[in-house]
Amino acid sequence: MSARPATAASDRSAGDGRASSPLERRACEVTSSRASGGYRIFAARDATGPMPRAGQFYMLSSARGWGGARGRPHLPRAFSVARAGEAAGGIELEFLAEAVGPGTARLTTLEPGEELLVTGPLGRPFSRPRELAPGAAGAILVGGGIGIAPLAILRHELARAAVPQRILLGFRDRRHSGGVEELFGCEEVRLASEDGHAGHRGYVTDLLTVLLEGDDAGSAAVYACGPPAMLEVVRSLCGERGVAAELAMEAPMACGFGSCFGCAMPLAGGGYMRLCVDGPVVRADLVETALVAGSGH
């Protein structure tokens, strides 16, 4: 870690290692945007914010053209950071996006030199394996589709902490496998694809099932991000086997800092948590289900 004031900011936060967001929504210059499969990877330079922790997210909007001809998008969109690194003039933040609605459509057409409006980093980051279970020495990362983004920054964080990792990534088809090459590169990654174009033909959770039957199970913590159906399988697989797991989840969110109460996630013991401040990374045994109406939209 550098000597940025960022580090000090993260020290005074909520006790789970999260970095505190500066108060201001700030303009960050877009430095690159490139296609990757059916997705887009774009980067922006954050001159004043702290270094985020893996699993944290930013509320994003564009300075220009947010609102569009039909009045949408209106609210900012929550994005997990996929990569963050020191660069000249600030921290380079990278995001992985797919155009599915008016907000993501605008963000995927950002051009270098444009201003990206940013609030963050926000939310609870991933824990270390030993924080999840005393016997957990290694990590199994399970990503699906666009959900591979927060695992990309997580693998770097875990590597710096010398935590052994297995990485399992799954995709519907080639179009939805964007980001793998760029974000995971030469890393040893096991792939699954529903159309069989890469790796195991089937689901990434098939690969996880095999791993959890091996010797890894007792000494690993699982970290997952992906579509709700995938997360639900991970949750139940780990629950049945008593394997500690954290899920990076998604819910419609207006503010990102605990004020709108929109991102309700049902708790296993009844009631709801706010995914923005109690998540987006949550312990799998805390949630009732990962199949929540409205999530994944």
Add this chain to the structure above:
Amino acid sequence: MGATAGVDLTTEICGIELAHPVLNGSGTFDAIAARRAFGDEIIARFPFSAFVSKTITPEPRAGNPPPRLYETPSGMINSIGLPNKGLEGFLSEDLPALAGLPVPLCVSVMATSADGFRRLVDGVGARDEVAAIELNVSCPNVESGLIVGEQPSEVERLMEAIRPLTAKPVIVKLTPNVADPAPIALAAQDAGADAVSLINTVRALALDPVTQEPWLGGGGGGLSGPAIRALALDQVRRVAAAVSIPIIGMGGIESGADALGFLAAGASAVAVGTATFREPMAAERIRSELALARAPATASGRDSRPEKAPDGTTALWTSS
């Protein structure tokens, strides 16, 4: 903000001195959660001149099942369902934390019976940390089956039930889901309300684009954001023409110019809600813009409010 440093934005509402006229709308800012996200700086640079709590009810509520949000053109529909810790939980857990805020605290309360409201006003009103109480009347009275805020008689009865219980200022939060909010505001004033705040969200519906069934877990919801600003401005002006108690105006305010409009329409203070979701420090920006807008007028001694016609209205068709 050198140009606005000398601009006096101090405001007084029901005897409470405020540093400037920009508050938060109830349920649009959680100071305790914001501190977890932003650290202590959010307290040191608190953007609102008074803090209005999320509505509390006599008993704890978990809130509505998700989804709770739906984005619309220039706005959003929410169906949150008033999750809160209940009166006891609020008094023991949240109030001590909120008492540390550098601004006066207004507690928003709601119940479905006069008895429930009495318990809330009694419990909240007894606490020194609380400067004012806001009654959220956009709820049904289970005894009459009527939405309290939609009936002058219901508002009058509620005010009469709680007025003797506290000497603290009582603000009635009006619903916009009526043909004319003025008679409701007048009933509140006549029964002893110290101020009214308006507008609450506008009843709205979002459909799942595939199934055409209601999208939100709670069924319907409430619309907020710039989409309702013109409607809110009209209701503020109508209420201002009818009552003499102060008005806290809100509904889609995003800029100092928007705030100026509400003040011109008769509000003594304004509140910001959905704009904060988009931009955490929106209220601070709006206050700065307001100061900037007022700076020249103050320097030359002019009143920044537009002149009203003798009938108390402002001309409708002055510009296109």
